[in-house]
Amino acid sequence: MSEEYQRLQEAASAVEREIRELEQNHSISSAAELAALERRLDLRAVTRSSLSKALILLRCVNNPRFQQKQKELIRQLPHKYHSQGARQRVVQLPGGITVTLSITYYHRQKDPAKASQKTERGLSPACILLGISNGLTPHVRCRMARASALPGSCEEAAEMLSDDGITLSVNQLREVCGGIGRKLVQITASGTMRVEGSVEKRRIVVSMDGGRVRLREPRKGRTKRGRKKFTAKWREPRLFIIYAVDEHGRMADDFAPIIDGTLASCDRLFAMLPAYLISIRITDASRVLFVADGASWIWRRIPKLISALELKPDQVQELIDFWHAVEYLGKIAESRKLTGAKRKHWLTIQKRRLLNGEIGSVVMELEKLLSGRRTKDQATWMNYFRTHGIRFRRMDYSTSRRNQMPIGSGAIENAVKRIINLRVKSNSTYWLRENAETMIRLRAWLKAGRAEELFRQTTSGTGHLAA
Numbered sequence: 001m002s003e004e005y006q007r008l009q010e011a012a013s014a015v016e017r018e019i020r021e022l023e024q025n026h027s028i029s030s031a032a033e034l035a036a037l038e039r040r041l042d043l044r045a046v047t048r049s050s051l052s053k054a055l056i057l058l059r060c061v062n063n064p065r066f067q068q069k070q071k072e073l074i075r076q077l078p079h080k081y082h083s084q085g086a087r088q089r090v091v092q093l094p095g096g097i098t099v100t101l102s103i104t105y106y107h108r109q110k111d112p113a114k115a116s117q118k119t120e121r122g123l124s125p126a127c128i129l130l131g132i133s134n135g136l137t138p139h140v141r142c143r144m145a146r147a148s149a150l151p152g153s154c155e156e157a158a159e160m161l162s163d164d165g166i167t168l169s170v171n172q173l174r175e176v177c178g179g180i181g182r183k184l185v186q187i188t189a190s191g192t193m194r195v196e197g198s199v200e201k202r203r204i205v206v207s208m209d210g211g212r213v214r215l216r217e218p219r220k221g222r223t224k225r226g227r228k229k230f231t232a233k234w235r236e237p238r239l240f241i242i243y244a245v246d247e248h249g250r251m252a253d254d255f256a257p258i259i260d261g262t263l264a265s266c267d268r269l270f271a272m273l274p275a276y277l278i279s280i281r282i283t284d285a286s287r288v289l290f291v292a293d294g295a296s297w298i299w300r301r302i303p304k305l306i307s308a309l310e311l312k313p314d315q316v317q318e319l320i321d322f323w324h325a326v327e328y329l330g331k332i333a334e335s336r337k338l339t340g341a342k343r344k345h346w347l348t349i350q351k352r353r354l355l356n357g358e359i360g361s362v363v364m365e366l367e368k369l370l371s372g373r374r375t376k377d378q379a380t381w382m383n384y385f386r387t388h389g390i391r392f393r394r395m396d397y398s399t400s401r402r403n404q405m406p407i408g409s410g411a412i413e414n415a416v417k418r419i420i421n422l423r424v425k426s427n428s429t430y431w432l433r434e435n436a437e438t439m440i441r442l443r444a445w446l447k448a449g450r451a452e453e454l455f456r457q458t459t460s461g462t463g464h465l466a467a
Contacts, residue, residue: 004100005058011097012051019044046165047095053137054099057091061101061126070125074106081106081123084115089124092135094165103127131459133179138459140166144176146451149442152423174435181438183458193275196453197255200284202244203405206277207291207412208269208298210236211420213440215263216430232430237263237420237440240273241412241448242280249404251411259415259444263437266297270305277309289400291319291409294384299392320394321409326351328381335378336369355407357398359389419443 022041028034060066074081087105090098107115107122115122131138143166147157154170161168187193214232221229239261244252251257258276262268282288288311292298299318306316329350333343353362363385370378389395397407423443424436431439445454 002058005055008051008054008058008099012048012055015044015048015051019048043095043165047097050093050095050097050165053093054091054097057099057101057130060130061103066126066129067104069129070104073125073129079108081108082110082115084112084122087124089127089132090135091132091137092140092168093137094140096165096167101126133459134172134175136176138455141176141180141459142451142455144168144173145180145442145455146446148173148177149423149439149446177438177442178435180454180458181434181441184438184441184454187457188272188275191275193272193279194453194457195258195276195279195450197244197258197280198284199244199255199280199282201286202252202255203287203289203403204242204244204282204285205289205291205406205411206240206242206273207409208238208240209292209409209412209416210238210295211416211425213237213263213420213424213436214426214430215433215436217433230430235263235433237261237424237436238266238269239412239415239419239440239444240269241415242276243411245405247404249401249406256449257411258450259419259448261419261440261444263433263440266301270301273305274308282309283311285315287317287403287405288315289317289319289405291321291406292412293321293324293409294388299388299394317396317400317403317405318392318394319396319400319407320388322354322397322407324409325354325385325388325395328384332366332369332378332381335375335381354395355397355401357396359385359393359395363390415444415447418447 019041022037022044026037028037084105084107086102089101089103091101092098103124103126105122105124107118109115109118109121127133133141136144143164144157144161147160148154151157151160154173157173158168158170161173212234213236215235216230217233219229219231223229239259241257241259243257244255246252258280260272260276262272290302290306302318326347329347333346338346350362350365353359353365366382366385370382374382385395400407420440420443424431424439442454445451
């Protein structure tokens with residue numbers, strides 16, 4: 001029995017004795033005393049749980065079968081690695097518990113002197129197999145990422161974690177989130193991103209939209225205090241959502257939506273989207289609806305996406321958000337000085353026509369109302385209805401209603417609000433591009449209810465996660 005194992009066993013025995021003493025000898029007579037007792041017992045339970053994990057880790061790394069598995073992993077790697085002997089790795093666990101593991105370290109260089117000069121080319125297969133990175137276990141890193149993404153700041157997240165016995169610095173939180181973000185970029189670029197769920201014979205909706213975030217972008221020169229200058233410019237992160245609808249046309253409860261996004265170009269977003277749609281076998285869906293506002297960056301790329309996915313024409317519908325179309329009708333009415341009851345009556349008729357599929361009648365009415373010389377805005381609004389309504393049939397709301405499908409893009413607008421606006425959008429917060437994208441993508445997966453899928457794919461597997 002190693003000294004480390006004996007130390008942990010003794011600590012576990014001491015915690016168990018303390019818990020028994022609290023159970024047998026502690027009396028309470030007020031709410032304050034009960035709250036204090038709950039706090040003490042919760043912390044002791046966390047400590048006891050961490051000590052059990054530490055003992056299991058020690059037994060694991062010394063197990064001959066696990067050591068053989070490490071050698072098999074090394075043989076499977078594309079490059080040859082050489083053993084540098086055992087190294088001590090300290091793993092942090094909740095409750096302030098640490099365990100020191102003696103694990104074999106490998107490097108591309110055979111000479112130890114050369115290996116020490118290029119540490120980035122070394123790895124510990126035990127850490128890779130167990131998902132240990134930065135001296136933290138997968139579960140702790142997942143809790144850190146979840147805590148960082150959901151509150152308003154990393155400082156709040158650190159405070160929340162400390163209440164659960166995980167005492168870490170804000171910088172450690174950012175480092176862990178950054179590691180998950182880099183892993184996300186890696187698996188997205190390789191096309192290996194996977195999501196769970198079957199869409200066979202289901203009706204699926206795909207929608208896209210953009211938000212706003214202020215980025216910290218470097219510029220030449222330094223301030224009087226010697227700090228690097230930067231500009232704070234508003235940029236547009238873009239999101240997509242994929243969800244199933246039930247028999248009433250509402251978002252289905254038995255299929256978690258898929259949400260993701262990027263701060264990169266529109267082409268990058270549309271390069272990410274097929275991997276998710278292919279993963280859920282979108283061709284098996286009974287019907288696929290693409291719905292969004294009138295942004296040209298979306299509709300220029302939708303036909304190519306449909307073609308690449310090999311979706312059948314009778315399987316797909318493209319739709320402009322109904323409420324955006326109504327907003328344009330309101331602008332047209334206002335530009336022609338329609339007010340009061342007359343404006344309300346005119347808008348009611350046009351909305352009814354849109355819902356009934358009478359887009360031709362709407363366009364004829366608009367041409368009549370906007371007869372004569374038109375302003376630049378009026379010409380733009382008129383072209384909006386001609387292009388999306390007549391030319392591309394993207395205002396066929398009657399068909400969508402008949403198929404029990406939505407006629408608006410409220411789901412993606414709500415996602416933008418919850419994921420971007422409530423965490424990263426602020427006049428006084430300036431994000432580095434990489435950090436903003438990581439936070440947006442983390443929140444997207446968490447808010448979609450797919451946290452476990454995210455952490456499963458980003459906390460194990462490749463060498464850059466080795467401690």
